[in-house]
Amino acid sequence: MRTIVLLGSTGSIGTQTLDVISSRRDQFRVVGLAAGGGNVDLLAAQIIEFEPEVVALAKPAAANALQRALYAEADRRGWNAGEYQLPKLLLGPDAATQLAAADCDVVVNAITGAAGLLPTLATLKKGTTLALANKESLVIGGRLVTGAARPGQIVAVDSEHSAFAQALRSGRAEEVRRLILTASGGPFRGRTRDELVDVTPQQAMAHPTWDMGRVITINSATLVNKGLELIEAALLYDVDLDDVVVTVHPQSVVHSMVEFHDGATIAQASPPDMRLPIGIALTWPERLADASAPCDWATAATWTFEPLDADTFGAVELARTAGKASGTAPAVFNAANEALVDAFWAGRIGFLDITDINAEVVAEHLAAGHVADDDLTVDAVLAADAWGRSRAAEIVDERA
Known part of the structure; x- marks a missing residue:
């Protein structure tokens, strides 16, 4: 028990x-x-x-x-x-x-x-x-x-990081070459920046695969969520941020993969159902029997993978920049995003402004006020969080 x-x-x-x-x-x-x-x-x-x-x-x-x-x-x-x-x-x-x-x-x-x-x-x-x-x-x-x-x-508990944990059992740490982080692409996959100028919060909430809360759903639409997951993966599994790559997999059946130095790639696949990673997290390192249904191998299916459009969805590379800076930079990236999601939901900024303004806030923080890992404290993180929210809100007010 x-x-x-x-x-x-x-x-x-x-x-x-x-x-x-x-x-x-x-x-x-x-x-x-x-x-x-x-x-x-x-x-x-x-x-x-x-x-x-x-x-x-x-x-x-x-x-x-x-x-x-x-x-x-x-x-x-x-x-x-x-x-x-x-x-x-x-x-x-x-x-x-x-x-x-x-x-x-x-x-x-x-x-x-x-x-x-x-x-x-x-x-x-x-x-x-x-x-x-x-x-x-x-x-x-x-x-x-x-x-x-x-x-x-x-x-x-994230399905992607649970997938990494399961796949990493296939080899030793020194045998790992890269972590392949899968992304559904969200509701706006395939659109250009010009096509995203006038999208509404309701459209951003129409995730093609998952039923989630407001913040995480909009984060999935901007791909901020994938940026957060990229930093999380590097920290959880002690890999370089450049060794975590994102591929778009609209079917959301392959939850992530590990590439080993011999050329093998081990993937964890299951229908999109959070009860599987939740069950594993509750019983780790054991598996919870019948936590969710497996893939139906008697039914024809096609899985596709495509590169991330980083020019349209710049949040992943912005997160990588913040993650490499480490210290208080990721806290500012996350805090500014949460404030900007609220502003987008309230109709005060456009969809593209979420990432664009966040990039301004992160750059300003790195230029002045950034606390490096060696000096990091809980108080410094909380102060950076408060500053990131406040500065993002100021920029929204200026533009409004």
Whole structure:
């Protein structure tokens, strides 16, 4: 029986994690849930279904609404008074970080964005296995995160990085030549810059393969998400950033590949279903039986691969630049992007402005204010995060 703390339980990865656990109660027990507080009805249903001992809520103002939702959910199920005991409730922006340090076997960090950094560090300090879906915490924390982790403590939940972990079992580290990171290409694959000038947030949300939250879906449309994954791969598997290459694979069946120095390439293939990498992360280094359906080899199928159009989608190379600079540069890249995605969603900037303005912010940071790896601290990362958001917002205001 593995005990699980799930951070970001009401998001896409969080709900799918609970879906994996729900039919395997003999293997997993949820001892803690954390959520922002934006969907208290769903959180209440999760609390009653999985009976965690502790719940962390980032927004204290949502506590009363959560309590009402719990009573309403219990009433809907026809429970009488006394059949359910309320969990311990942690409130405030540090609540998830407190919960990450709880006694358990695995912490699944599925928080979105830079807010996941402190919970990631708390998990690593505790010594618990970290199932990492919050790539941003590794990207912005960089060597602070990898330096805090013992070997094998971080297990990737992203399908691409889970694929790398599986394929890397085929050889020794010194035999690896390159990591081949696959990308679906998003909803705008094949379009030119001129064709992207007037695209809308709703069009950017129409991902051809995955059903995800707003920020990650728009990041997939700009390919910022692939840039973050490129930095994540280099940090997780200790490879040079130039040895991580991106190829566009629209079918999203090959989740990534490892090329070895003898010319062999090992790929991990499965239908696009996040329950597979989630299952592996919960049980690593074992596999979870029937986590998802395999490929149907009795049905004809075609898989295609094509080069990335870096002129149209410049976010990957911008991420590579930030990753090579390391230190606080990746934090600025991520922070500016999150602010710019919000501005695009609000109709204040165009789609192409997300990457173009981000490039301005990163260049300005590298010219003045950049903190190198040797001097990196949590405070420096958080300051860079705040500056990146603020500077991006300033440029949006200037253009507006």
